[in-house]
Amino acid sequence: MPIKWSGLRVIEAMDMAEEYVSKAIEPLEQALLVAEEAANIPNLPDYMKDRINRLIDELKRMTGGVIYGQQMPSRLIASIDAIRDNIPKEALEEENARERAGTQPALV
Numbered sequence: 001m002p003i004k005w006s007g008l009r010v011i012e013a014m015d016m017a018e019e020y021v022s023k024a025i026e027p028l029e030q031a032l033l034v035a036e037e038a039a040n041i042p043n044l045p046d047y048m049k050d051r052i053n054r055l056i057d058e059l060k061r062m063t064g065g066v067i068y069g070q071q072m073p074s075r076l077i078a079s080i081d082a083i084r085d086n087i088p089k090e091a092l093e094e095e096n097a098r099e100r101a102g103t104q105p106a107l108v
Contacts, residue, residue, distance in 0.1 A: 007087040008095050014080050021076045025063050032059040 038044075039052045060066070064074035 003088060003091040006095065007092045008099070010087055011084060011092070014084050018077065018080050021074075021080065025074065025076075028059055028063045032056060032063060032065070035059060 035052055035056045039049055039056065044052075061072065061075045064072055064077070066072070
């Protein structure tokens with residue numbers, strides 16, 4: 001059953017989103033390093049260390065990393081991948097076929 005929206009346009013949008021996310025991950029990883037160093041400041045009160053650790057956990061979720069002893073993918077990239085994975089494959093194939101057929105030169 002064909003979908004009424006363009007799966008190909010969704011794929012293109014997710015490709016663009018992934019490109020922007022990839023550019024954002026490096027500065028987020030730098031922020032993670034800074035936050036990890038801040039967590040090691042001598043005589044840091046527990047309430048500050050707890051807040052810094054929450055920031056560290058959130059940065060790890062966004063960029064990917066080891067959280068609670070488990071390797072986690074970037075939540076941002078995982079969200080984009082989940083969107084791509086939920087596009088019906090048959091509908092994408094049909095849309096690709098229609099686009100290819102529409103771009104072929106007509107026989108005269």
